[in-house]
Amino acid sequence: MKKLLGIMGAVSTLALAGCSFGAAEGVEAAPAPLASVEMVMPPERDPSELQVLFWNDEQRSARFRDMESWFAGHEVPAASNPRALEEGTPLPAELAQEIRSLMLETGAAGVMVWEDGGVRFEDYALGFGPDQRWTSFSVAKSFTSTLLGAAVKDGFIGSLDDPVTLYVPGLAGSAYDGVSVRQIATMTSGVAWNEDYTDPNSDVAAMNRFVVEYGPDAIVEQLKGLKREAEPGEKWVYKTGETNLIGLVVENAVGLSLAEYAQEKIVEPAGFEGGLFWMTDPRGGNIGGCCLSLTLGDYTRMGVFALEGGGDTVPEGWFAEAGDSLVDFESRPGFGYGYQWWTYPGSYGAQGIFGQSITIVPGDNLVVSLVSNWPTATGANRGKWFQMVGKIAAAE
Numbered sequence: 001m002k003k004l005l006g007i008m009g010a011v012s013t014l015a016l017a018g019c020s021f022g023a024a025e026g027v028e029a030a031p032a033p034l035a036s037v038e039m040v041m042p043p044e045r046d047p048s049e050l051q052v053l054f055w056n057d058e059q060r061s062a063r064f065r066d067m068e069s070w071f072a073g074h075e076v077p078a079a080s081n082p083r084a085l086e087e088g089t090p091l092p093a094e095l096a097q098e099i100r101s102l103m104l105e106t107g108a109a110g111v112m113v114w115e116d117g118g119v120r121f122e123d124y125a126l127g128f129g130p131d132q133r134w135t136s137f138s139v140a141k142s143f144t145s146t147l148l149g150a151a152v153k154d155g156f157i158g159s160l161d162d163p164v165t166l167y168v169p170g171l172a173g174s175a176y177d178g179v180s181v182r183q184i185a186t187m188t189s190g191v192a193w194n195e196d197y198t199d200p201n202s203d204v205a206a207m208n209r210f211v212v213e214y215g216p217d218a219i220v221e222q223l224k225g226l227k228r229e230a231e232p233g234e235k236w237v238y239k240t241g242e243t244n245l246i247g248l249v250v251e252n253a254v255g256l257s258l259a260e261y262a263q264e265k266i267v268e269p270a271g272f273e274g275g276l277f278w279m280t281d282p283r284g285g286n287i288g289g290c291c292l293s294l295t296l297g298d299y300t301r302m303g304v305f306a307l308e309g310g311g312d313t314v315p316e317g318w319f320a321e322a323g324d325s326l327v328d329f330e331s332r333p334g335f336g337y338g339y340q341w342w343t344y345p346g347s348y349g350a351q352g353i354f355g356q357s358i359t360i361v362p363g364d365n366l367v368v369s370l371v372s373n374w375p376t377a378t379g380a381n382r383g384k385w386f387q388m389v390g391k392i393a394a395a396e
Helices: 002-014 057-063 093-106 137-153 181-185 203-223 240-254 258-270 296-307 318-322 381-394
Strands: 038-040 073-076 108-115 118-124 276-279 292-294 342-344 347-352 356-361 366-372
Touching: 073 258, 093 108, 093 118, 093 381, 108 296, 118 296, 137 181, 137 240, 137 258, 137 292, 137 296, 137 318, 137 347, 137 356, 181 240, 203 240, 240 258, 258 276, 258 296, 292 296, 296 356, 296 366, 347 381, 356 381, 366 381
Parallel strands: none
Antiparallel strands: 038 073, 073 276, 108 118, 108 366, 276 292, 342 347, 347 356, 356 366
C-alpha cells in the first residue's frame, strides 16, 4: 500500500492539469469472449522520480510513451475486431508541410487527420511511432464522460438529474447535497474549488495530501470538506476533482472499474487496435480525470466513435448533447463546455496538458488527433493548433 500511495501521490500532481457492443460504422460487433483486464505494477521507484510536472524535456519525451513503466494501472487488451483506418486522399502538400512545421515548433509527437472515412495525414516525431501509446492527461475526462453516458444507457444510472449522493452516499451532508450528476458532468456544481497549479495550497495541489492521509477514501474525504460558492447550475469552474467524482459515480453504479467498463463500452465498439492503459488510484479503481494511454490511431478511433454517435454504447444523441455548449464562456463567444468535452465554434474536443487533444468537426466529418510534449503544461500552443484545425477543415 505504501508503494501505491507513493505512486498515487505523483498521479495527483498529474491532475494539475455478458454485454452487447454497439459497434461504430465499419466495425462488426465482436462475437469472441473478451480477454481479461489486468492490473500492472511498475518497478519500485523513488517518489521523487514520479513528479511528472518536474520531468525535463528528455524525460517527458521518453516517459509519456511509457507510463506503464512508471505508474500502476489497468491494461485493457486491444479490441477483438480492430477498426481499420483506411488511407484517404492526402492533404495538399503545402498544408502537410505546414503541419509538420507546427509539429516541430510545438513539440508534437504525433498528428493524425481523419476525414470522410480515411486518414489524410499521419506523422510522428520525438521517437514516437504508430505502435506506441502516449499518455492522455485530461483527454481521459471525455472517456469518463462517455462511460457516464453508457451507464445511463445501461440503466445503472437512472438519470443525469439524479443526486450525486445517491451514488456516493459518503458525500451526504456536504456541499454536494442537492447537486445532480448532470451538474458535476458540466462542472457547474456550485462547490468551490481552486485548480491553480502554481498555488501549493490549492485544492488540486491538496489531492496528494488526501491520498497520503486517506488512501482509498481520499476522493470523498476531500470533496466532502469543500464549501459551496454558488447555487448548483449557476457557475462553471474547472475541477479535476469532480471528474474523479464522476468516475466514482460510474464505478459505484456499474460495479466495474472504469477500465473494465471502457473495454466493453469504448475499446471493443470503437475497435481500438493498441488497447488501453488507465492509471489506478488507491481504491483499485481508475482516475476519472486523468491518465490513460493510447496509440495515436486509437485517439482517432475514439474521435470517430464520437463523431458517428457511439453506436449502441450511449443514449441516442449523447455525443451531440455532450459536445454541445451546455456552458457558454462569455469571455470567448462560441467557446464553452459540455459533458467533459470542450466546445468550440462548429466543433468540440478533448484536451490534456502538455498538448494532447482530439478535435471533432461534425460538419466536415473530420477528426484531428494530437499528442505532444510541450515545454509547459499549458500555453499558446493550444491556440496555434486550433487555428491549424480550421485550415485543415477548409482544405480540399
